[in-house]
Amino acid sequence: MFVQLLCTVLVIINLCDDVSAAGRPRHIVFIVADDLGWNDIGFHNPDIITPNIDKLAREGLLLNHHYVQPLCSPSRAAFMSGYYPFKTGLQHSVILENQPVCLPLNITILPQKLKELGYATHIVGKWHNGFCSWNCTPTYRGFDSFFGYYGAMEDYYTHVIRGFLDYRNNTTPVWTDNGTYSTLRFTDVATDIIERHNQSQPLFLYLAYQAVYGPIEVPAKYEAMYPNIKSENRRKFSGMVSALDEAVGNVTKTLRQRGLMDDTLILFTADNGGGVDESGNNYPLRGSKFTVYEGGTRAVGFMYGSGLQKTGTVFDGMIHAVDWLPTLTAAAGGTPVSDRDGINLWPSLSTASPSPRTEVVYNYDSHPQPVQGHAAIRVGDYKLIDGYPGPFPDWYKPEQVTSSLNTRFSRDSANQYQLFNLKDDPNERNDLSNFRPDMVKKLAARLAWYKKQAVPPNFPETPDDLSNPALYGNVWSPGWC
Numbered sequence: 001m002f003v004q005l006l007c008t009v010l011v012i013i014n015l016c017d018d019v020s021a022a023g024r025p026r027h028i029v030f031i032v033a034d035d036l037g038w039n040d041i042g043f044h045n046p047d048i049i050t051p052n053i054d055k056l057a058r059e060g061l062l063l064n065h066h067y068v069q070p071l072c073s074p075s076r077a078a079f080m081s082g083y084y085p086f087k088t089g090l091q092h093s094v095i096l097e098n099q100p101v102c103l104p105l106n107i108t109i110l111p112q113k114l115k116e117l118g119y120a121t122h123i124v125g126k127w128h129n130g131f132c133s134w135n136c137t138p139t140y141r142g143f144d145s146f147f148g149y150y151g152a153m154e155d156y157y158t159h160v161i162r163g164f165l166d167y168r169n170n171t172t173p174v175w176t177d178n179g180t181y182s183t184l185r186f187t188d189v190a191t192d193i194i195e196r197h198n199q200s201q202p203l204f205l206y207l208a209y210q211a212v213y214g215p216i217e218v219p220a221k222y223e224a225m226y227p228n229i230k231s232e233n234r235r236k237f238s239g240m241v242s243a244l245d246e247a248v249g250n251v252t253k254t255l256r257q258r259g260l261m262d263d264t265l266i267l268f269t270a271d272n273g274g275g276v277d278e279s280g281n282n283y284p285l286r287g288s289k290f291t292v293y294e295g296g297t298r299a300v301g302f303m304y305g306s307g308l309q310k311t312g313t314v315f316d317g318m319i320h321a322v323d324w325l326p327t328l329t330a331a332a333g334g335t336p337v338s339d340r341d342g343i344n345l346w347p348s349l350s351t352a353s354p355s356p357r358t359e360v361v362y363n364y365d366s367h368p369q370p371v372q373g374h375a376a377i378r379v380g381d382y383k384l385i386d387g388y389p390g391p392f393p394d395w396y397k398p399e400q401v402t403s404s405l406n407t408r409f410s411r412d413s414a415n416q417y418q419l420f421n422l423k424d425d426p427n428e429r430n431d432l433s434n435f436r437p438d439m440v441k442k443l444a445a446r447l448a449w450y451k452k453q454a455v456p457p458n459f460p461e462t463p464d465d466l467s468n469p470a471l472y473g474n475v476w477s478p479g480w481c
């Protein structure tokens with residue numbers, strides 16, 4: 001009673017929102033959906049069946065301008081490090097299995113920050129921040145436990161990619177799970193962690209599902225939920241989303257059953273937009289995964305639970321993936337992190353008040369392939385794209401099969417710059433670059449300031465033969481960088 005009263009007083013002066021009634025930091029569950037598009041979730045698209053996720057989003061804080069990178073590794077590196085990928089060398093593409101690359105080891109990453117605050121830290125699912133050395137892998141970078149895979153993608157049942165296993169419990173390869181759909185297994189592992197957790201310690205669970213990235217695979221019962229969808233791939237894809245929804249339902253049910261829910265802050269986000277060549281969809285947003293258009297970068301996201309003082313509402317402020325390290329560290333009661341690109345948005349999110357973030361860099365990639373730039377920035381309502389925005393430049397409807405279209409976007413057919421007013425034109429239909437040279441100049445100057453801070457992309461073109469899994473018992477393994 002006294003503690004609650006004290007907190008009520010202290011909340012007013014914003015001091016107590018980091019300590020729960022239990023006298024220790026709140027639990028944090030950070031759920032990432034892979035390649036989930038803007039239009040692939042029930043709360044944006046009534047054709048998709050996601051009742052559990054919709055309910056959390058509706059009763060939580062909907063993140064309406066939450067930006068991520070156009071691809072997996074860069075977004076995950078941003079979540080973990082709080083740095084833009086153009087500061088860590090990960091801006092060009094994703095980390096390939098045979099590249100000796102990982103998120104730089106001199107950066108203290110999110111689980112390490114939370115460990116310093118006393119958290120138990122667990123990762124289930126996809127890592128994709130590099131694994132060429134053991135020091136790059138999750139259990140050497142602040143996670144107490146790991147169950148999942150190191151790379152980009154793999155078969156959902158065999159857990160094999162390019163002929164070799166990528167699937168581990170901590171550091172040990174798991175050969176005994178052939179045939180188990182990863183969404184089910186990862187949920188089992190996550191609920192097991194919650195059930196075993198001693199609540200006197202704060203819990204950090206980073207639950208990065210394989211769903212809903214390709215390959216398009218789903219148990220028949222989920223596909224059967226969509227008899228009206230004619231495209232087989234879109235039907236299966238929709239089933240994958242519903243399996244993910246059931247998974248989130250099971251995780252939250254376990255949190256409730258174990259009495260953790262009241263004290264848990266949940267963050268749910270996609271890592272990038274839907275891949276329209278893999279049946280993902282971002283309509284009415286423009287573009288796809290791979291592009292710096294909003295369809296590739298404006299992610300489905302919400303927060304739910306402990307510490308949010310205003311719920312059932314929409315947070316319209318700008319957020320970028322880099323903000324989660326400082327923000328979650330603050331939500332955990334840590335001292336403010338100010339040495340990163342990310343901004344601590346916890347004071348704004350917890351009170352649903354305006355975001356201090358006024359600009360976002362979508363990417364800056366100086367790599368020669370693909371051509372020229374691939375850079376974009378938003379300042380206030382305006383967005384400038386400089387050079388090639390990526391493939392799939394159109395507005396795709398859910399059942400459109402885009403892999404059969406010629407979607408490559410020729411640099412020659414466009415101006416160097418495209419300028420949009422996202423407040424009036426969130427779907428990027430009216431390029432204003434010819435009408436607002438003043439604004440082009442202003443944003444280009446701001447982008448140039450960021451470009452000066454970039455490190456070169458770390459993207460070795462030649463595969464490293466020492467990565468060959470045949471050298472390590474037919475498992476993609478560390479030990480070659």
Ligand SMILES: *[C@@H]1O[C@H](CO)[C@@H](O)[C@H](O)[C@H]1NC(C)=O
Pocket residue numbers: 104106107
């Ligand atoms: C990490 O090392 C790189 C290369 O030496 C350096 O440029 C960078 O500033 C370092 N980053 C941190 C956070 O120490």
Ligand SMILES: *[C@@H]1O[C@H](CO)[C@@H](O)[C@H](O)[C@H]1NC(C)=O
Pocket residue numbers: 147169170189
């Ligand atoms: C992972 O390994 C640990 C330690 O051997 C074991 O207790 C746990 O049950 C394993 N987890 C799974 C999901 O197999």
Ligand SMILES: *[C@@H]1O[C@H](CO)[C@@H](O)[C@H](O)[C@H]1NC(C)=O
Pocket residue numbers: 158160165175178179
């Ligand atoms: C998984 O099982 C299938 C069918 O029995 C088999 O063909 C495949 O080789 C197995 N893969 C692994 C990695 O065990």
Ligand SMILES: *[C@@H]1O[C@H](CO)[C@@H](O)[C@H](O)[C@H]1NC(C)=O
Pocket residue numbers: 198199200
């Ligand atoms: C949980 O941890 C606390 C503090 O270490 C300990 O006192 C308590 O016995 C533990 N509870 C269980 C059920 O293990």
Ligand SMILES: *[C@@H]1O[C@H](CO)[C@@H](O)[C@H](O)[C@H]1NC(C)=O
Pocket residue numbers: 183184185187188243244246247250
């Ligand atoms: C959710 O839990 C139910 C009941 O235990 C189980 O049948 C189902 O397979 C689980 N679903 C997922 C996606 O984990």
